[in-house]
Amino acid sequence: GIQVEQSPPDLILQEGANSTLRCNFSDSVNNLQWFHQNPWGQLINLFYIPSGTKQNGRLSATTVATERYSLLYISSSQTTDSGVYFCAVNQGGSEKLVFGKGTKLTVNP
Amino acid sequence: KAGVTQTPRYLIKTRGQQVTLSCSPISGHRSVSWYQQTPGQGLQFLFEYFSETQRNKGNFPGRFSGRQFSNSRSEMNVSTLELGDSALYLCASSLSGTAGNTIYFGEGSWLTVV
Numbered sequence: 001g002i003q004v005e006q007s008p009p010d011l012i013l014q015e016g017a018n019s020t021l022r023c024n025f026s027d028s029v030n031n032l033q034w035f036h037q038n039p040w041g042q043l044i045n046l047f048y049i050p051s052g053t054k055q056n057g058r059l060s061a062t063t064v065a066t067e068r069y070s071l072l073y074i075s076s077s078q079t080t081d082s083g084v085y086f087c088a089v090n091q092g093g094s095e096k097l098v099f100g101k102g103t104k105l106t107v108n109p
Numbered sequence: 110k111a112g113v114t115q116t117p118r119y120l121i122k123t124r125g126q127q128v129t130l131s132c133s134p135i136s137g138h139r140s141v142s143w144y145q146q147t148p149g150q151g152l153q154f155l156f157e158y159f160s161e162t163q164r165n166k167g168n169f170p171g172r173f174s175g176r177q178f179s180n181s182r183s184e185m186n187v188s189t190l191e192l193g194d195s196a197l198y199l200c201a202s203s204l205s206g207t208a209g210n211t212i213y214f215g216e217g218s219w220l221t222v223v
Contacts (some may be wrong), residue, residue: 088152094164095165097144
Protein backbone atom coordinates (compact mmCIF):
# COMPACT_ATOMS: atom_id res chain seq x y z
CA GLY A 1 0.00 0.00 0.00
CA ILE A 2 0.89 3.66 -0.12
CA GLN A 3 3.56 4.87 2.28
CA VAL A 4 3.52 8.29 3.96
CA GLU A 5 6.64 9.67 5.56
CA GLN A 6 6.80 12.84 7.61
CA SER A 7 9.83 14.81 8.67
CA PRO A 8 11.17 15.85 11.01
CA PRO A 9 9.70 13.58 13.69
CA ASP A 10 10.32 16.18 16.38
CA LEU A 11 10.74 19.93 16.19
CA ILE A 12 11.40 22.39 19.00
CA LEU A 13 11.04 26.11 18.36
CA GLN A 14 11.07 29.37 20.20
CA GLU A 15 7.93 31.42 19.97
CA GLY A 16 8.01 33.61 16.88
CA ALA A 17 10.11 31.25 14.78
CA ASN A 18 9.04 29.82 11.42
CA SER A 19 9.00 26.14 10.51
CA THR A 20 8.44 23.80 7.58
CA LEU A 21 7.03 20.30 7.94
CA ARG A 22 7.33 17.83 5.10
CA CYS A 23 5.19 14.92 3.94
CA ASN A 24 6.35 12.48 1.25
CA PHE A 25 4.03 9.88 -0.26
CA SER A 26 4.91 6.90 -2.40
CA ASP A 27 2.11 6.92 -4.98
CA SER A 28 -0.41 9.24 -6.61
CA VAL A 29 -3.24 10.33 -4.34
CA ASN A 30 -6.71 11.77 -4.65
CA ASN A 31 -6.68 13.60 -1.38
CA LEU A 32 -4.11 14.98 1.00
CA GLN A 33 -5.00 16.58 4.29
CA TRP A 34 -3.00 18.12 7.10
CA PHE A 35 -4.24 17.75 10.66
CA HIS A 36 -3.21 19.14 14.01
CA GLN A 37 -3.83 16.87 16.99
CA ASN A 38 -4.52 18.89 20.09
CA PRO A 39 -3.57 17.75 23.62
CA TRP A 40 -7.05 16.26 24.10
CA GLY A 41 -6.62 13.98 21.10
CA GLN A 42 -8.86 15.65 18.55
CA LEU A 43 -7.61 15.88 14.99
CA ILE A 44 -8.27 19.36 13.66
CA ASN A 45 -8.40 19.65 9.91
CA LEU A 46 -5.95 22.32 8.71
CA PHE A 47 -5.93 21.92 4.95
CA TYR A 48 -7.46 19.79 2.27
CA ILE A 49 -4.78 20.14 -0.40
CA PRO A 50 -4.33 17.44 -3.05
CA SER A 51 -2.38 19.95 -5.14
CA GLY A 52 -1.43 23.61 -5.20
CA THR A 53 -1.02 26.11 -2.40
CA LYS A 54 -3.38 27.32 0.28
CA GLN A 55 -3.02 29.78 3.12
CA ASN A 56 -4.93 30.25 6.33
CA GLY A 57 -3.54 32.95 8.59
CA ARG A 58 -0.08 32.00 9.76
CA LEU A 59 -0.34 28.57 8.19
CA SER A 60 0.10 27.67 4.57
CA ALA A 61 0.51 24.43 2.68
CA THR A 62 1.82 23.42 -0.70
CA THR A 63 1.41 20.07 -2.41
CA VAL A 64 3.40 19.13 -5.49
CA ALA A 65 1.48 16.07 -6.60
CA THR A 66 3.80 15.22 -9.50
CA GLU A 67 6.73 14.99 -7.12
CA ARG A 68 4.70 13.36 -4.34
CA TYR A 69 5.29 15.70 -1.47
CA SER A 70 3.54 18.32 0.58
CA LEU A 71 4.85 21.05 2.85
CA LEU A 72 3.19 22.74 5.79
CA TYR A 73 4.56 26.15 6.75
CA ILE A 74 3.99 27.71 10.15
CA SER A 75 5.07 31.31 10.51
CA SER A 76 5.50 33.32 13.70
CA SER A 77 4.83 30.22 15.78
CA GLN A 78 2.90 30.47 19.04
CA THR A 79 2.81 28.16 22.04
CA THR A 80 -0.70 27.14 21.01
CA ASP A 81 0.75 25.66 17.82
CA SER A 82 2.32 22.90 19.89
CA GLY A 83 1.05 19.41 19.23
CA VAL A 84 1.40 16.73 16.61
CA TYR A 85 0.89 17.49 12.94
CA PHE A 86 -0.24 14.67 10.68
CA CYS A 87 -0.33 14.33 6.95
CA ALA A 88 -2.90 11.86 5.59
CA VAL A 89 -3.66 10.70 2.06
CA ASN A 90 -6.19 8.53 0.29
CA GLN A 91 -6.47 6.93 -3.11
CA GLY A 92 -9.10 5.74 -5.50
CA GLY A 93 -12.72 6.04 -4.48
CA SER A 94 -12.17 5.20 -0.85
CA GLU A 95 -12.13 7.55 2.09
CA LYS A 96 -9.61 5.37 3.88
CA LEU A 97 -6.89 7.71 5.06
CA VAL A 98 -3.29 6.56 5.39
CA PHE A 99 -1.48 8.65 7.97
CA GLY A 100 2.14 9.48 8.43
CA LYS A 101 3.67 9.08 11.87
CA GLY A 102 3.42 12.80 12.51
CA THR A 103 5.70 15.65 13.48
CA LYS A 104 5.65 16.59 17.14
CA LEU A 105 6.04 20.35 17.42
CA THR A 106 6.93 22.05 20.68
CA VAL A 107 6.89 25.84 20.78
CA ASN A 108 8.54 27.29 23.85
CA PRO A 109 7.71 30.77 25.17
CA LYS B 110 -23.30 23.37 13.28
CA ALA B 111 -22.28 20.63 15.67
CA GLY B 112 -19.15 18.66 14.92
CA VAL B 113 -18.56 14.95 15.09
CA THR B 114 -19.65 13.68 18.49
CA GLN B 115 -18.20 10.59 20.10
CA THR B 116 -19.35 8.88 23.27
CA PRO B 117 -18.16 7.92 25.76
CA ARG B 118 -15.03 10.05 25.93
CA TYR B 119 -13.22 7.92 28.48
CA LEU B 120 -13.76 4.36 29.61
CA ILE B 121 -11.96 1.60 31.44
CA LYS B 122 -12.73 -2.04 30.73
CA THR B 123 -11.39 -5.37 31.92
CA ARG B 124 -9.78 -7.96 29.66
CA GLY B 125 -12.38 -10.23 28.13
CA GLN B 126 -15.18 -7.68 28.28
CA GLN B 127 -16.70 -6.00 25.27
CA VAL B 128 -17.15 -2.33 24.51
CA THR B 129 -19.39 -0.27 22.22
CA LEU B 130 -18.41 3.19 21.05
CA SER B 131 -20.77 5.62 19.40
CA CYS B 132 -20.27 8.31 16.79
CA SER B 133 -22.70 10.94 15.52
CA PRO B 134 -21.44 12.55 12.31
CA ILE B 135 -21.87 16.15 11.27
CA SER B 136 -25.44 16.79 10.20
CA GLY B 137 -25.84 15.91 6.55
CA HIS B 138 -22.73 13.77 6.39
CA ARG B 139 -23.35 10.22 5.26
CA SER B 140 -19.90 8.70 5.51
CA VAL B 141 -18.35 7.59 8.78
CA SER B 142 -14.92 6.07 9.30
CA TRP B 143 -13.18 4.75 12.40
CA TYR B 144 -9.51 4.85 13.31
CA GLN B 145 -7.42 3.43 16.13
CA GLN B 146 -4.48 5.41 17.47
CA THR B 147 -1.78 3.82 19.61
CA PRO B 148 1.73 5.03 20.46
CA GLY B 149 3.29 2.05 18.72
CA GLN B 150 1.21 1.75 15.55
CA GLY B 151 0.08 5.33 15.08
CA LEU B 152 -3.23 6.01 13.35
CA GLN B 153 -4.72 2.96 11.66
CA PHE B 154 -7.90 2.66 9.64
CA LEU B 155 -10.57 0.36 11.07
CA PHE B 156 -13.60 0.65 8.79
CA GLU B 157 -15.66 2.96 6.64
CA TYR B 158 -19.44 3.11 6.33
CA PHE B 159 -21.63 4.85 3.84
CA SER B 160 -25.41 4.63 3.73
CA GLU B 161 -25.42 1.79 6.26
CA THR B 162 -22.98 -0.29 4.19
CA GLN B 163 -19.44 -1.14 5.13
CA ARG B 164 -17.35 -0.07 2.15
CA ASN B 165 -13.87 -0.72 3.42
CA LYS B 166 -12.23 -2.55 6.29
CA GLY B 167 -8.76 -2.29 7.73
CA ASN B 168 -6.50 -5.10 8.84
CA PHE B 169 -8.01 -5.81 12.24
CA PRO B 170 -9.28 -9.09 13.71
CA GLY B 171 -12.93 -10.01 13.63
CA ARG B 172 -13.32 -8.89 17.26
CA PHE B 173 -13.63 -5.40 15.82
CA SER B 174 -16.97 -4.72 14.20
CA GLY B 175 -19.16 -1.80 13.39
CA ARG B 176 -22.39 -0.67 11.90
CA GLN B 177 -24.14 2.43 10.65
CA PHE B 178 -27.75 3.34 11.19
CA SER B 179 -30.20 5.02 8.84
CA ASN B 180 -29.55 8.40 10.49
CA SER B 181 -25.81 7.95 9.69
CA ARG B 182 -24.86 7.46 13.34
CA SER B 183 -22.33 4.69 13.75
CA GLU B 184 -21.20 2.32 16.44
CA MET B 185 -18.15 0.17 16.73
CA ASN B 186 -17.82 -2.83 18.98
CA VAL B 187 -14.78 -4.62 20.27
CA SER B 188 -15.39 -8.02 21.84
CA THR B 189 -13.13 -10.06 24.10
CA LEU B 190 -10.97 -7.06 24.90
CA GLU B 191 -7.22 -7.46 25.09
CA LEU B 192 -4.68 -5.18 26.76
CA GLY B 193 -3.44 -4.16 23.32
CA ASP B 194 -6.83 -2.71 22.46
CA SER B 195 -6.10 0.20 24.78
CA ALA B 196 -6.10 3.15 22.43
CA LEU B 197 -7.74 6.34 21.29
CA TYR B 198 -10.58 5.50 18.91
CA LEU B 199 -11.38 8.28 16.48
CA CYS B 200 -14.44 8.68 14.33
CA ALA B 201 -14.48 10.78 11.19
CA SER B 202 -17.26 11.96 8.94
CA SER B 203 -17.52 13.43 5.49
CA LEU B 204 -20.25 14.57 3.19
CA SER B 205 -20.55 11.97 0.50
CA GLY B 206 -17.95 9.35 1.12
CA THR B 207 -15.99 9.86 -2.06
CA ALA B 208 -12.31 10.63 -2.09
CA GLY B 209 -11.98 14.35 -2.41
CA ASN B 210 -14.13 15.34 0.52
CA THR B 211 -12.76 17.08 3.56
CA ILE B 212 -12.81 14.67 6.49
CA TYR B 213 -13.66 15.86 10.00
CA PHE B 214 -12.76 14.04 13.20
CA GLY B 215 -14.41 13.81 16.58
CA GLU B 216 -12.62 14.19 19.89
CA GLY B 217 -12.23 10.46 20.26
CA SER B 218 -12.93 7.81 22.85
CA TRP B 219 -10.06 6.88 25.14
CA LEU B 220 -10.28 3.17 25.95
CA THR B 221 -8.12 1.62 28.66
CA VAL B 222 -8.16 -2.15 29.07
CA VAL B 223 -6.88 -3.46 32.41
